[in-house]
Amino acid sequence: MDIGWYLTASALIFTIGAGGVLTRRSPLVILLCLELMLNAANLALIAFARMHGNAEGQIFAVIVMVVAACEVTVGLGVIVAMHRRRLPIDVDELRELQG
Amino acid sequence: MSSLELFAWATLLFPLAGTIVIAVAGRRLPRRGAGYVGTGALALSFASAIGALVMLQDLPHDERQVVAVAWDYANSVGVDAQLSLLVDPLSVFMILVVAGVSTLIHLYSISYLDSDEGYVRFFSYLNFFVFSMLLLVLAGNFLLLIIGWAFVGAASYMLISFWYRRTTATDAGIKAFVINVLGDVGLVLGTFFIFKHLGTLDFLKAFEGVKEGFPQTNDADLVAGCILLLVGAFAKSAQVPLHTWLPDAMEGPTPVSALIHAATMVTAGVYLIARMHPLFEQAPIAADVGAIVGCATLLIAGTTALAQTDLKRVIAYSTMSQIGYMIMGVSAGAYAAGLFHLMTHAFFKALLFMAAGSVIAAMAGNQNLDRMGGFRRALPFTYGCMVVGGLALAGVPPFSGFFSKDEILLLLGDRGGWFWILYAAGYVGAFLTGLYTFRMIFRAFWGEPVPEARELEEGHLHHAHAPSNPATGELEDTDVGFPGPEHHIAEREPTMKIAMGTLAFLAIVGGFLQIPKVTHVVDHFLEPTFEDSALYAREPSGGLIAFGLVLGAFVAFAGIGLAYYVWVKNPAIATRVRERLAPLYKLFLNKWYFDELIAMLVARPALWFGVWAQQTFERIFVNGLLVGGSTGIVRAGSSAVRAAQTGFLRYYALLIVVGMVVLAFYFLLAS
Numbered sequence: 001m002d003i004g005w006y007l008t009a010s011a012l013i014f015t016i017g018a019g020g021v022l023t024r025r026s027p028l029v030i031l032l033c034l035e036l037m038l039n040a041a042n043l044a045l046i047a048f049a050r051m052h053g054n055a056e057g058q059i060f061a062v063i064v065m066v067v068a069a070c071e072v073t074v075g076l077g078v079i080v081a082m083h084r085r086r087l088p089i090d091v092d093e094l095r096e097l098q099g
Numbered sequence: 100m101s102s103l104e105l106f107a108w109a110t111l112l113f114p115l116a117g118t119i120v121i122a123v124a125g126r127r128l129p130r131r132g133a134g135y136v137g138t139g140a141l142a143l144s145f146a147s148a149i150g151a152l153v154m155l156q157d158l159p160h161d162e163r164q165v166v167a168v169a170w171d172y173a174n175s176v177g178v179d180a181q182l183s184l185l186v187d188p189l190s191v192f193m194i195l196v197v198a199g200v201s202t203l204i205h206l207y208s209i210s211y212l213d214s215d216e217g218y219v220r221f222f223s224y225l226n227f228f229v230f231s232m233l234l235l236v237l238a239g240n241f242l243l244l245i246i247g248w249a250f251v252g253a254a255s256y257m258l259i260s261f262w263y264r265r266t267t268a269t270d271a272g273i274k275a276f277v278i279n280v281l282g283d284v285g286l287v288l289g290t291f292f293i294f295k296h297l298g299t300l301d302f303l304k305a306f307e308g309v310k311e312g313f314p315q316t317n318d319a320d321l322v323a324g325c326i327l328l329l330v331g332a333f334a335k336s337a338q339v340p341l342h343t344w345l346p347d348a349m350e351g352p353t354p355v356s357a358l359i360h361a362a363t364m365v366t367a368g369v370y371l372i373a374r375m376h377p378l379f380e381q382a383p384i385a386a387d388v389g390a391i392v393g394c395a396t397l398l399i400a401g402t403t404a405l406a407q408t409d410l411k412r413v414i415a416y417s418t419m420s421q422i423g424y425m426i427m428g429v430s431a432g433a434y435a436a437g438l439f440h441l442m443t444h445a446f447f448k449a450l451l452f453m454a455a456g457s458v459i460a461a462m463a464g465n466q467n468l469d470r471m472g473g474f475r476r477a478l479p480f481t482y483g484c485m486v487v488g489g490l491a492l493a494g495v496p497p498f499s500g501f502f503s504k505d506e507i508l509l510l511l512g513d514r515g516g517w518f519w520i521l522y523a524a525g526y527v528g529a530f531l532t533g534l535y536t537f538r539m540i541f542r543a544f545w546g547e548p549v550p551e552a553r554e555l556e557e558g559h560l561h562h563a564h565a566p567s568n569p570a571t572g573e574l575e576d577t578d579v580g581f582p583g584p585e586h587h588i589a590e591r592e593p594t595m596k597i598a599m600g601t602l603a604f605l606a607i608v609g610g611f612l613q614i615p616k617v618t619h620v621v622d623h624f625l626e627p628t629f630e631d632s633a634l635y636a637r638e639p640s641g642g643l644i645a646f647g648l649v650l651g652a653f654v655a656f657a658g659i660g661l662a663y664y665v666w667v668k669n670p671a672i673a674t675r676v677r678e679r680l681a682p683l684y685k686l687f688l689n690k691w692y693f694d695e696l697i698a699m700l701v702a703r704p705a706l707w708f709g710v711w712a713q714q715t716f717e718r719i720f721v722n723g724l725l726v727g728g729s730t731g732i733v734r735a736g737s738s739a740v741r742a743a744q745t746g747f748l749r750y751y752a753l754l755i756v757v758g759m760v761v762l763a764f765y766f767l768l769a770s
């Protein structure tokens with residue numbers, strides 16, 4: 001199959017993920033959308049690896065998956081902690097960074 | 100390193116070692132231990148100085164100028180900064196006087212400061228003071244001279260404000276330090292003027308090159324340099340108008356006064372002029388300035404001493420006056436005579452201060468002459484020492500001061516011309532010296548015994564009910580930072596007696612070293628240093644010598660006789676004269692208004708300028724423009740940047756995405 005299809009699919013998933021991060025207000029959904037973006041990048045990496053016929057892209061993909069797992073762990077932990085403290089589960093309500 | 104150099108270094112290093120040992124281990128020593136260590140260090144230093152003297156005399160006559168170099172600090176084009184000592188007859192003469200008299204003063208202090216809480220600190224400072232002075236007189240180049248000069252100033256500050264909880268003492272210390280720093284600045288700037296033309300910091304090289312560096316006499320730069328050196332000498336030696344710190348320095352403990360006045364500090368200016376004589380002879384205008392200022396000082400100090408009522412201040416003004424003689428002498432080319440007077444003065448002035456310390460102790464710290472009287476029977480030993488010192492100071496034959504003072508005046512008279520004015524002024528000063536010295540002695544020791552004296556006659560030493568500052572009457576305690584509870588008088592303390600007895604002996608016989616036409620010990624000894632001088636070792640005519648000696652003796656006796664007549668025979672006269680000459684008396688009592696003059700000319704304008712600068716320059720330029728401007732810029736910048744920080748998480752994410760897209764487009768278009 002032509003590499004273009006893979007890249008098209010990857011770009012599509014990435015855009016969906018980015019759109020989700022920008023539009024959704026629930027941190028849980030934002031995390032999910034981040035995962036989408038990461039996996040879109042993984043898809044592109046593997047497609048290029050296959051095209052060039054070496055394993056370097058696949059190794060990167062595995063590393064990205066490890067990073068993603070860590071990130072989800074931390075992110076979910078933060079969300080659970082917020083929930084326990086009865087903080088609003090809404091990123092627009094958390095505005096302490098305002099200058 | 101030859102043994103001469105070794106002895107010179109040992110002279111210098113013993114007091115330094117003493118300072119460090121006492122400072123580090125002083126508290127662990129037994130009672131009075133610090134005092135014995137300090138005195139021992141000085142005694143060893145004096146022994147080394149004698150060793151240096153013996154070694155120096157072994158050398159052939161024209162090789163008696165040895166430069167001992169330890170190492171070079173910097174030796175490059177145009178700069179030759181070394182750690183070097185110049186060992187020649189002049190410096191050996193000075194270290195003998197300094198170390199010798201300081202040893203006796205240390206010995207005296209062992210008892211005098213015995214009950215003071217700051218005993219250890221005192222001896223550490225005292226050793227450091229002597230070390231600084233030895234460094235000053237042994238320095239072989241301008242750099243080391245400046246270091247010693249500044250050390251002496253710092254040490255004097257520490258010792259004058261030794262009783263640091265006494266406000267008057269700390270004020271006096273600050274005053275001494277500020278005026279001395281003024282002198283340091285003069286010395287440093289003068290050195291620059293000389294260094295610029297001669298290109299060397301080393302004394303001997305500079306003196307050799309002075310004729311080539313300044314081919315004409317009175318070269319403007321050399322005169323400026325020498326006058327700046329004189330500013331340093333005046334500040335250190337308490338000459339008009341930089342003298343006001345010296346009487347105030349009487350706030351320090353009495354042994355410190357003895358040290359400042361006899362061995363260290365005030366003689367530094369005399370030494371400096373004698374050391375720099377090749378420069379001053381090439382710039383006679385500067386030398387004349389020195390002679391005139393010395394003459395003015397001796398008259399101003401002599402008249403001021405007449406009206407003072409503080410025992411120690413009278414002696415302080417007499418020091419100023421005697422240093423005036425020395426400065427006048429060495430500036431006018433009477434080098435050996437000036438230094439000879441420096442030596443005899445060290446003997447009798449240390450003696451006078453020690454005797455005064457004994458009297459002050461008997462008065463439980465009170466220094467007021469009006470309160471004293473009749474101590475003759477209560478303090479016979481002190482009285483004897485005071486009279487010997489007073490006779491030597493007044494210049495009564497055959498005491499030491501007679502020969503040394505008259506030799507200065509003799510050589511001044513021999514130079515002729517306008518030096519006759521100085522000659523005459525010198526004898527007026529000698530008359531005043533006899534008058535004020537014996538005014539002090541008669542008032543303290545003669546007349547009706549005061550209660551303190553009566554108490555002492557019955558074998559009981561007076562103690563004040565509550566310790567207080569004698570200058571202001573403020574109540575004090577006897578803890579650290581104030582004088583201790585006990586007083587010690589010479590009659591009961593062997594160490595004080597030994598120190599005073601030795602000095603009294605020296606004050607009597609010291610003058611025999613150099614009797615005109617009979618002995619010339621000092622002249623011959625110092626000759627190698629002053630070989631290049633055209634003014635050295637002139638032989639005045641026999642008639643002038645005889646006239647000078649007779650006049651000197653007559654003037655001294657006249658002063659003492661008048662003092663006897665006014666303050667013993669007929670005390671009412673003193674009051675009548677005071678009323679008749681009220682303006683003059685007020686002038687002398689207020690020390691010629693020098694403090695007020697300096698306050699008006701220097702201190703207050705500086706204060707006004709400071710206030711003005713604070714209100715205009717600081718408020719508008721510094722606070723408004725510099726501080727306000729820079730904070731304003733930062734504040735404006737940060738408020739602009741802060742607008743970007745909305746706090747919305749998704750907004751930040753959008754910024755990242757937009758940035759990435761822009762980057763991607765940039766690379767796409769660029770490729």
